[in-house]
Amino acid sequence: MSPETVVEMKPIGFVRSPYRDKAEIPKGPGAEHRAEGTLEVRPELEAGLQDIEGFSHLFVVWVFDRSEGYDLVSAVPLDEETPHGVFASRSPRRPNPIGLSVVELLGRDGRHLRVRGVDMLDGTPILDIKPYLSSIPAETLRRGWVAGAEERRKQKGRTP
Amino acid sequence: MSPETVVEMKPIGFVRSPYRDKAEIPKGPGAEHRAEGTLEVRPELEAGLQDIEGFSHLFVVWVFDRSEGYDLVSAVPLDEETPHGVFASRSPRRPNPIGLSVVELLGRDGRHLRVRGVDMLDGTPILDIKPYLSSIPAETLRRGWVAGAEERRKQKGRTP
Numbered sequence: 001m002s003p004e005t006v007v008e009m010k011p012i013g014f015v016r017s018p019y020r021d022k023a024e025i026p027k028g029p030g031a032e033h034r035a036e037g038t039l040e041v042r043p044e045l046e047a048g049l050q051d052i053e054g055f056s057h058l059f060v061v062w063v064f065d066r067s068e069g070y071d072l073v074s075a076v077p078l079d080e081e082t083p084h085g086v087f088a089s090r091s092p093r094r095p096n097p098i099g100l101s102v103v104e105l106l107g108r109d110g111r112h113l114r115v116r117g118v119d120m121l122d123g124t125p126i127l128d129i130k131p132y133l134s135s136i137p138a139e140t141l142r143r144g145w146v147a148g149a150e151e152r153r154k155q156k157g158r159t160p
Numbered sequence: 161m162s163p164e165t166v167v168e169m170k171p172i173g174f175v176r177s178p179y180r181d182k183a184e185i186p187k188g189p190g191a192e193h194r195a196e197g198t199l200e201v202r203p204e205l206e207a208g209l210q211d212i213e214g215f216s217h218l219f220v221v222w223v224f225d226r227s228e229g230y231d232l233v234s235a236v237p238l239d240e241e242t243p244h245g246v247f248a249s250r251s252p253r254r255p256n257p258i259g260l261s262v263v264e265l266l267g268r269d270g271r272h273l274r275v276r277g278v279d280m281l282d283g284t285p286i287l288d289i290k291p292y293l294s295s296i297p298a299e300t301l302r303r304g305w306v307a308g309a310e311e312r313r314k315q316k317g318r319t320p
Contacts, residue, residue, distance in 0.1 A: 001171065001174075001223070001225050001283070001285045003170070003171055003173075003174075003202055004170065005170070005171065005285070006168045006169070006170055007168070007169045007170070007171070007223055007257075007285070007287070008166045008167070008168055008169075009166070009167045009168075009169065009256040009258075010163070010164065010165070010166055010167070010255075010256070011161065011163055011165065011167070012247075012255050012256065013163075014161075014163075041247070042163055045232060045255060047232040047233055047245060048232040048233070048245045048246040048247045048248075048255070049245050049247050049248065050232075050233055050243070050244060050245030050248060051244045051245055051248045051304060051305050052245055052247055052248040052304070053304070054248075054302060054303070054304025054305055054307075055248065055302060055303065055304040056296075056300065056301055056302035056303075057296050057301060059260060061221065061256075061258055061260065063161075063167055065161050072205060072207040072208040072210075073207055073208070073210055083210070084210060084211045085207060085208045085209045085210030085211055085212055086208040087172075087201070087208045087209050087212055087288075087289040087290065087291075088208075088209065088210060088211045088212040088214075088215065088291055089291070090290060090291070090293075094288060095170075095172050095205060095208070095288075096169040096170070096172065096221075096287045096288050097167075098169075098221055098287055098288045100219060100221065100260070100288075100290060102296060123161070125161045125165070125167070127167070127256045127258055128247075128254060128255075128256050128258045128260075129247040130247065130250060130260060131247075131248055131249070131250070131303070131304060131306065132296060132301065133250075133301075133303055133306060134298070134301075135295035135296050135297065135298055135301065136216075136217050136262060136292060136295050137295065137298070138294070138295055138297075140216065141216055141217060141292065141293075141294075141295065142214060142215060142216035143214070143215065143216075143291070143293055144211060144212070144213070144214025144215040144291060145211050145214055146291065146293060147214075
C-alpha cells in the first residue's frame with residue numbers, strides 16, 4: 001500500500017451520549033469518565049455482537065467527526081504551557097481523526113450496548129468495537145509528559 | 161453523519177515487522193507478542209512524535225490491508241468449534257479492517273519508533289499512534305468466551 005492510498009471506512013454505528021458540546025466533556029487524563037451512553041450498531045451488523053455480553057470492557061474506535069484539520073504539535077488542556085506532538089497526546093486534531101475509548105459494558109439490548117465511560121459527543125460515528133482482553137500492569141507504565149503535568153497541577157492545588 | 165458517509169484515511173506510516181506471512185504470527189489472546197519491529201512515520205509527520213519518548217507503551221491503530229471482506233460471525237483460532245461475533249473477537253475480517261495493538265516503546269530514532277510486541281505483518285499501514293495512559297485493573301476484567309476457551313485449552317494440555 002502506498003502512503004497516498006486512501007482507506008475508506010463507513011460507520012458501523014453511532015454513540016448516544018449525554019454530551020452535545022465539546023465543552024461538556026471532562027478533559028485531561030485525570031478526568032473521570034463515568035458518563036453512561038449507548039453504542040447503537042447498524043441493524044444489518046447486529047449479528048456481529050454475538051457473545052459480546054461476556055466482556056466487561058470494550059475498545060471503541062470512533063471518528064472525531066466535528067474536528068477539522070490537524071496540528072502536528074499543539075498545547076492540550078492538561079498542559080496549556082508546553083506543546084506536545086499529536087501522537088504523544090489525545091488531541092482531536094489528528095492526521096486521521098480517530099478516537100479510541102475504553103468503556104465498561106453494562107448491558108446489551110439487541111443492537112444497543114449500554115456502556116459507562118463515554119467521552120464522545122452524541123452522534124459520534126463508530127468504526128469498530130473490540131473486546132478488551134488484557135492490561136499493561138500499572139506499575140510498568142511510564143506516562144511521559146502527562147505524569148509531569150498532573151503532578152504540577154496537584155502542587156498548584158488544582159484537581160488533575 | 162449518515163451511516164452511508166465514507167470516512168477517508170491515509171496511512172501516517174508503516175510497520176516494519178519480522179512477519180511476512182500471517183501464518184508466522186502467534187495467534188489467540190494467550191499468544192506471546194514479544195517480536196520487535198519499527199513504526200516508520202511519514203517524514204512530513206515526524207514533528208507529531210515530539211515527546212513520545214516518555215511513554216512506555218503506545219496504542220497503534222492500523223489497517224488489515226491483506227484482508228478482504230468480513231464475516232459477522234466466525235470461528236477464530238482460539239476457539240475453532242464455536243463461532244463468535246466479529247465485535248466480540250479480534251478477527252481480521254471486520255466491517256472496517258481496523259487493527260489495534262499495544263506495543264512497548266523501546267526507543268526513537270527520528271521518525272522511527274523501535275517497539276516490542278508487534279503482531280502485524282511487515283508493511284502494514286498505520287492510521288494513528290496514541291499514548292497508553294491507563295489500564296483497567298486485571299481483577300476487574302471479565303473476558304467472556306476467551307476465558308472459557310483458554311481454560312478448555314489448558315485442560316486439553318495445549319498451550320493457550
